[in-house]
Amino acid sequence: MNNRKKAALTCAALSVMITSICLYKTTSVTMMALFNLAMPLSLLGIALYLFDVAVSVMKLRIKAKHH
Amino acid sequence: MKPKHGLDDEDTRSRVWRHVFLALGIIVVPVLYGAATSSVAFERSKSLEFCASCHVMDPFVEDLKNPSSDLLAAKHYQYRRINTHQCYACHADYDLFGPVKAKVNGLSHFVHNYVGTRHEIKLYKPFPNARCLQCHDGAKSFVKAEAHTDIMAELRSDGMKCAECHGSAHPEHAGVPK
Numbered sequence: 001m002n003n004r005k006k007a008a009l010t011c012a013a014l015s016v017m018i019t020s021i022c023l024y025k026t027t028s029v030t031m032m033a034l035f036n037l038a039m040p041l042s043l044l045g046i047a048l049y050l051f052d053v054a055v056s057v058m059k060l061r062i063k064a065k066h067h
Numbered sequence: 068m069k070p071k072h073g074l075d076d077e078d079t080r081s082r083v084w085r086h087v088f089l090a091l092g093i094i095v096v097p098v099l100y101g102a103a104t105s106s107v108a109f110e111r112s113k114s115l116e117f118c119a120s121c122h123v124m125d126p127f128v129e130d131l132k133n134p135s136s137d138l139l140a141a142k143h144y145q146y147r148r149i150n151t152h153q154c155y156a157c158h159a160d161y162d163l164f165g166p167v168k169a170k171v172n173g174l175s176h177f178v179h180n181y182v183g184t185r186h187e188i189k190l191y192k193p194f195p196n197a198r199c200l201q202c203h204d205g206a207k208s209f210v211k212a213e214a215h216t217d218i219m220a221e222l223r224s225d226g227m228k229c230a231e232c233h234g235s236a237h238p239e240h241a242g243v244p245k
Contacts, residue, residue, distance in 0.1 A: 005089060012093045016100055023104045026111040027120040032177045034101075034108060042097040049093045053086065 004052040011045030014038075109170055113155040115144075121180055123188065130238050139236040148202075157198050157236070194236075196222055199229045 001009075018038035022030040111117055119128040130136050131144045131153070140157070143149050149156045159169035172191070179186070200223065203209040214232070221227040230236065 008093050009089070012097045015097045019097070019101050019104045022108055026108045026117060028117070028177055028180065029120070031108050031112065032181055034104065035174060035177070039101060042101055045093050045097065049089065 002052065004048050004055075008045045008048035008052065011041045011048065015042035015045065112170065112173060113152040115153050118154040121176075123180060126240075127237050136238075138238065139230075139233055160195075160198070193228070194230065196225050196229050 015038045018033050018041070022034040022038070024030075115128070115131075118124050127140070130138060131141050133141060134145070136142075140153075143157075144153050155169070159166050204223070209215060215222065218227055222229065
């Protein structure tokens with residue numbers, strides 16, 4: 001697993017963790033964390049993952065062309 | 068037989084499965100979990116306890132629970148004229164997008180509260196009679212009260228405010244930051 005995937009997974013894990021805290025106890029602080037931390041982290045994870053997929057696909061295409 | 072690009076079927080299949088699991092872990096689970104939690108959190112955010120979790124609301128909540136307070140909000144709370152979601156019941160508009168607008172406004176309050184741009188708490192617009200009338204209009208005690216008979220049209224059109232006769236709902240300086 002490359003670093004981009006690891007970073008994406010870490011972001012997703014952190015986002016799920018923060019979301020769980022908000023689900024366990026909803027206060028202004030945990031809700032603030034949900035919207036201002038968990039959601040951006042989740043989006044960042046998705047963006048990193050999609051970028052990684054795009055790079056992998058491009059690499060595979062280049063590899064296939066060379067063969 | 069090994070394909071030209073050097074990837075056999077087994078290799079390709081394991082690659083695909085790895086991507087499926089990663090997509091589940093990175094996209095599907097956080098998005099669905101986040102969406103479900105937001106909806107639960109929004110529902111919980113209607114409660115008095117939730118409003119009270121911000122310290123700026125302390126003076127309002129203290130008055131609400133103060134047995135010697137005779138302000139409108141306190142009476143509504145203490146006599147259980149509103150059973151649950153006491154803050155939300157009066158502070159959300161009941162038109163089509165009212166509840167959504169109230170929640171979006173609430174989110175901006177979080178930001179103001181935590182980034183330190185805290186000001187005196189004020190209503191966005193004068194409190195509309197419609198929020199009182201959503202419960203009181205049509206109630207026998209309200210309709211039959213002589214004081215209301217002559218001004219009913221004005222009350223319904225917001226020409227005269229309920230608070231003009233019934234007084235403020237909260238303590239005068241509760242919203243001023245200390």
